[in-house]
Amino acid sequence: MQDLVEVTEAGLYCRQGDFFVDPWRPVPRAIITHAHADHARRGCGRYLCAAPGKLVLRSRMGGQAPIDVVRHGESILINGVRVSLHPAGHVLGSAQVRLEHGGTTWVVTGDYKLERDPTCAPFEPVRCDVLVTESTFGLPVYRWPSSEVIAADLDRWWRGNRDAGRTSVVLAYALGKAQRLAALVDPSIGPIVAHGAVMTMVEAYRASGVRLPPIDRVPPRARRVGGGRALVIAPPSVLGGSWLRLFGETSVAMASGWMTLRGVRRRRGFAQGFVVSDHADFPGLLAAIEASSARRVLVTHGFADPLARLLRERGLDAAPLATRFTGEASPDAVGVEEDDDPEAPASGTAPSPGADADAATAGIPGTAAE
Amino acid sequence: MRAFTDLFWQLDGTTRTSEKLEALVAYFRAAPPDDAACAIDVLSGGRQIRAVPTSLLRQWAAEVTGLPPWLVEESYAHVGDLAETLALILPDPAAPADEAAGANEADVGLARLMRTTIHSLRQETEARKREVVLATWRRLASRERIVWHKLLTGGCRVGVSRTLVARALAEVAGVEPAVMAHRLMGGDVVDGEAYRRLLAPQRHDADDRRPYPFFLASALDGAEGHDVASLGGVADWQAEWKWDGMRAQLVRRGSDVAVWSRGEELVNEAFPDIVAAGATLPAGTVLDGELLAVAGGRLLGFSMLSRRSGRRTVTRRLLEDIPCVFVAYDLLEERGEDLRGRPLHERRLRLEALVPTPFAAGTDAHGAGPPQVPSAIFLSPVVSAASWTDLGLLRAEARRRGVEGLMLKRRASPYGVGRTRGDWWKWKIEPLEIDAVLLYAQAGHGRRAGLHSDYTLGLWHEGRLVTVAKAYSGLADTEIVEVDRIVRATTLEKHGPVRICEPMLVFQLAFEAVSASTRHKSGVAVRFPRIVRWRRDKQPSEAGTLDDLRRMIPGGVPR
Numbered sequence: 021m022q023d024l025v026e027v028t029e030a031g032l033y034c035r036q037g038d039f040f041v042d043p044w045r046p047v048p049r050a051i052i053t054h055a056h057a058d059h060a061r062r063g064c065g066r067y068l069c070a071a072p073g074k075l076v077l078r079s080r081m082g083g084q085a086p087i088d089v090v091r092h093g094e095s096i097l098i099n100g101v102r103v104s105l106h107p108a109g110h111v112l113g114s115a116q117v118r119l120e121h122g123g124t125t126w127v128v129t130g131d132y133k134l135e136r137d138p139t140c141a142p143f144e145p146v147r148c149d150v151l152v153t154e155s156t157f158g159l160p161v162y163r164w165p166s167s168e169v170i171a172a173d174l175d176r177w178w179r180g181n182r183d184a185g186r187t188s189v190v191l192a193y194a195l196g197k198a199q200r201l202a203a204l205v206d207p208s209i210g211p212i213v214a215h216g217a218v219m220t221m222v223e224a225y226r227a228s229g230v231r232l233p234p235i236d237r238v239p240p241r242a243r244r245v246g247g248g249r250a251l252v253i254a255p256p257s258v259l260g261g262s263w264l265r266l267f268g269e270t271s272v273a274m275a276s277g278w279m280t281l282r283g284v285r286r287r288r289g290f291a292q293g294f295v296v297s298d299h300a301d302f303p304g305l306l307a308a309i310e311a312s313s314a315r316r317v318l319v320t321h322g323f324a325d326p327l328a329r330l331l332r333e334r335g336l337d338a339a340p341l342a343t344r345f346t347g348e349a350s351p352d353a354v355g356v357e358e359d360d361d362p363e364a365p366a367s368g369t370a371p372s373p374g375a376d377a378d379a380a381t382a383g384i385p386g387t388a389a390e
Numbered sequence: 391m392r393a394f395t396d397l398f399w400q401l402d403g404t405t406r407t408s409e410k411l412e413a414l415v416a417y418f419r420a421a422p423p424d425d426a427a428c429a430i431d432v433l434s435g436g437r438q439i440r441a442v443p444t445s446l447l448r449q450w451a452a453e454v455t456g457l458p459p460w461l462v463e464e465s466y467a468h469v470g471d472l473a474e475t476l477a478l479i480l481p482d483p484a485a486p487a488d489e490a491a492g493a494n495e496a497d498v499g500l501a502r503l504m505r506t507t508i509h510s511l512r513q514e515t516e517a518r519k520r521e522v523v524l525a526t527w528r529r530l531a532s533r534e535r536i537v538w539h540k541l542l543t544g545g546c547r548v549g550v551s552r553t554l555v556a557r558a559l560a561e562v563a564g565v566e567p568a569v570m571a572h573r574l575m576g577g578d579v580v581d582g583e584a585y586r587r588l589l590a591p592q593r594h595d596a597d598d599r600r601p602y603p604f605f606l607a608s609a610l611d612g613a614e615g616h617d618v619a620s621l622g623g624v625a626d627w628q629a630e631w632k633w634d635g636m637r638a639q640l641v642r643r644g645s646d647v648a649v650w651s652r653g654e655e656l657v658n659e660a661f662p663d664i665v666a667a668g669a670t671l672p673a674g675t676v677l678d679g680e681l682l683a684v685a686g687g688r689l690l691g692f693s694m695l696s697r698r699s700g701r702r703t704v705t706r707r708l709l710e711d712i713p714c715v716f717v718a719y720d721l722l723e724e725r726g727e728d729l730r731g732r733p734l735h736e737r738r739l740r741l742e743a744l745v746p747t748p749f750a751a752g753t754d755a756h757g758a759g760p761p762q763v764p765s766a767i768f769l770s771p772v773v774s775a776a777s778w779t780d781l782g783l784l785r786a787e788a789r790r791r792g793v794e795g796l797m798l799k800r801r802a803s804p805y806g807v808g809r810t811r812g813d814w815w816k817w818k819i820e821p822l823e824i825d826a827v828l829l830y831a832q833a834g835h836g837r838r839a840g841l842h843s844d845y846t847l848g849l850w851h852e853g854r855l856v857t858v859a860k861a862y863s864g865l866a867d868t869e870i871v872e873v874d875r876i877v878r879a880t881t882l883e884k885h886g887p888v889r890i891c892e893p894m895l896v897f898q899l900a901f902e903a904v905s906a907s908t909r910h911k912s913g914v915a916v917r918f919p920r921i922v923r924w925r926r927d928k929q930p931s932e933a934g935t936l937d938d939l940r941r942m943i944p945g946g947v948p949r
């Protein structure tokens with residue numbers, strides 16, 4: 021039987037339905053799991069996404085892009101393939117793509133997490149025969165603290181800084197993480213202000229019906245914004261520029277799953293790192309794989325080799341799926357450019373010799389037709 | 391353990407000396423004396439024992455977590471630090487009792503923890519070790535486990551110098567840092583009682599063994615218009631060889647001898663031969679000079695010296711294998727009188743009257759050669775020349791002589807404090823350089839854990855690249871990250887932590903000297919190799935050859 025998803029030069033392709041999932045080149049028809057830059061590229065003929073993510077995708081793809089939506093769980097037929105989108109819990113509107121054809125069901129997870137997130141619908145396990153899963157944090161050293169612990173840590177840090185007259189700056193990806201953090205912290209501690217890139221997404225979230233505490237846009241030429249009491253949410257790209265000087269004395273913390281590692285925190289010079297990720301941690305990946313009841317698992321995006329090997333040892337038919345993103349994750353890629361997914365693997369976000377799409381997609385194991 | 395864990399993470403979380411000092415002071419002010427004594431030992435890099443082999447820890451961690459051993463190894467390779475890896479993969483401890491009420495009960499002091507779960511564990515059976523380790527894992531939180539693992543495996547390095555620990559303790563005790571540094575050398579602070587003595591505000595007998603602050607030279611490298619042409623007449627300057635050793639002061643006062651390193655660390659334990667020789671000097675003498683390793687009439691170089699300098703005990707064998715000398719180049723105190731304000735030429739005359747010259751008549755007048763007298767303390771010879779040009783020619787011989795260049799000191803100058811520009815210059819020879827190709831990369835440790843920052847480089851020989859040097863990267867952090875990415879993307883093979891990469895990156899390798907070597911496959915050994923620049927403008931085919939490197943060997947090219 022032919023696979024429902026294969027890797028082509030333009031990305032994950034469903035031949036039977038003639039559409040792509042998260043293509044990395046412009047294609048006529050693209051199903052988008054979520055609006056992060058490494059999953060949603062401009063220039064496709066038509067986009068399909070889950071309804072809650074439409075405004076976010078619109079703000080990323082531009083006003084002219086033709087975007088179709090389906091509700092979470094609603095199924096449609098595309099050239100005989102039954103397609104439905106199910107909450108992935110990653111960011112607003114993020115979806116797992118369920119494909120059914122000829123009695124076989126595949127699910128492409130996109131990015132996902134199992135933790136509670138007040139800004140998007142929670143992850144829903146979807147049963148399938150074949151699961152294509154991400155593995156950004158697919159090593160057992162990655163285990164996330166609960167949202168309550170993260171919120172308490174953030175609040176304590178913010179309060180401490182406020183009492184010392186220092187502005188708290190938390191660096192987080194502009195789409196998703198920034199809004200989640202704003203929703204997690206205790207807004208009674210002080211004013212929350214945000215970088216313009218974050219505000220654009222805050223507005224898209226609000227317009228989509230997500231409730232967020234009051235957040236002010238940082239005025240372009242303000243001096244000592246917030247008087248040392250504010251929590252500033254900004255993308256990591258502000259590091260090294262002059263923007264941070266607006267705030268006088270600051271304490272700068274990065275919010276990322278990579279902050280788990282002492283070496284990464286030290287190298288990046290962060291006094292404080294918060295382990296907050298919108299990806300599944302290692303136990304989360306295993307739980308999601310088990311809940312899918314899939315017998316065959318294709319692992320992409322991160323630590324594909326070790327995770328696939330572990331699954332094989334546990335009796336599943338598992339293999340790494342070589343996509344454009346199959347380079348090994350490098351914690352130091354965190355937020356190198358503003359428009360990168362801060363937790364995307366390195367070779368997907370920066371040009372490096374020998375890792376271009378053509379080289380990386382050649383010789384894909386286990387996915388060729390027939 | 392909680393207080394020490396907090397200290398560990400505070401020290402870990404900052405690179406600012408002032409913040410480290412603050413954290414240390416706060417810890418010592420609050421710590422029970424027994425714990426403080428124990429912490430001093432750990433922080434100052436005291437003898438640490440490996441109570442449990444790391445192979446067993448990995449094995450037990452795999453058992454406890456139900457993970458296959460290869461995945462534990464894979465995780466270690468990613469994290470770059472075993473203590474941290476294990477701490478992260480182990481299940482969370484049983485929920486601690488109510489924080490406030492249960493804290494004291496659950497928290498075991500550092501000293502007791504060291505005694506019960508580390509020191510007494512070494513002699514125990516494997517089964518007993520396992521029992522204690524697993525029980526401790528169940529009790530400690532992840533951040534405590536990291537610290538405990540480091541103590542348990544004898545690898546607890548926190549990134550504070552002994553000097554900084556001494557400064558913190560000095561502040562707590564209200565005495566001068568040099569006094570505290572010296573008190574710390576009086577013997578191990580074995581228990582709370584010894585810690586209380588350490589902090590006593592009154593004078594100890596030995597407090598006056600203190601050195602003077604070191605005067606430091608600036609580099610004469612053409613920067614800011616400073617070169618020999620700007621120095622005036624050559625006759626106003628005293629030139630000496632710049633020795634590749636360890637700067638030190640030898641203090642002989644009362645009945646004591648103290649050898650101090652430039653970091654104001656007392657290094658008596660590492661240099662008992664120098665201490666013995668120092669005892670023959672008249673009381674009230676302070677010499678400034680350089681410790682060098684010399685054997686069989688040859689300078690042994692810095693790497694041999696460092697095998698001595700880090701020791702707290704030196705075996706007879708090591709003393710015989712790596713004998714050391716103290717080359718004196720200044721006299722700071724004579725018969726108890728501070729001479730630092732007097733001009734150098736006067737101090738030099740007095741020094742020459744006090745310390746023997748090593749060079750018997752008839753030897754090389756410029757004498758960068760080996761010492762001929764059986765004394766462990768001798769005079770640094772003056773290199774004389776009629777002009778800057780002549781002196782420059784002598785400087786060019788430095789590499790052949792095994793020294794780093796010349797020191798230039800203004801004859802009329804007093805002995806200054808710190809690095810005051812103008813009177814002392816180091817006029818070093820330029821390093822040797824060659825462009826080499828990256829062949830293997832390995833993940834670094836500490837600040838660079840998980841990043842491929844240790845590079846093995848190769849040069850062309852008969853159409854192939856042969857490895858010639860392993861060098862730590864001197865690149866900027868952003869470049870290291872970029873190289874790391876390329877290494878990951880172009881890995882041909884993985885051998886444990888080492889990746890063989892496609893030869894595509896060219897680096898400029900700097901080093902101090904090249905010598906023939908039978909221990910290296912290439913037949914040459916480069917000294918103090920370091921990467922100074924990423925040659926993005928060069929293709930691997932444009933890198934240097936092994937023959938280029940061989941031509942840099944002084945005195946010919948062995949084949």
Ligand SMILES: [Zn+2]
Nearest residue numbers: 054056131361
């Ligand atoms: Zn994403």
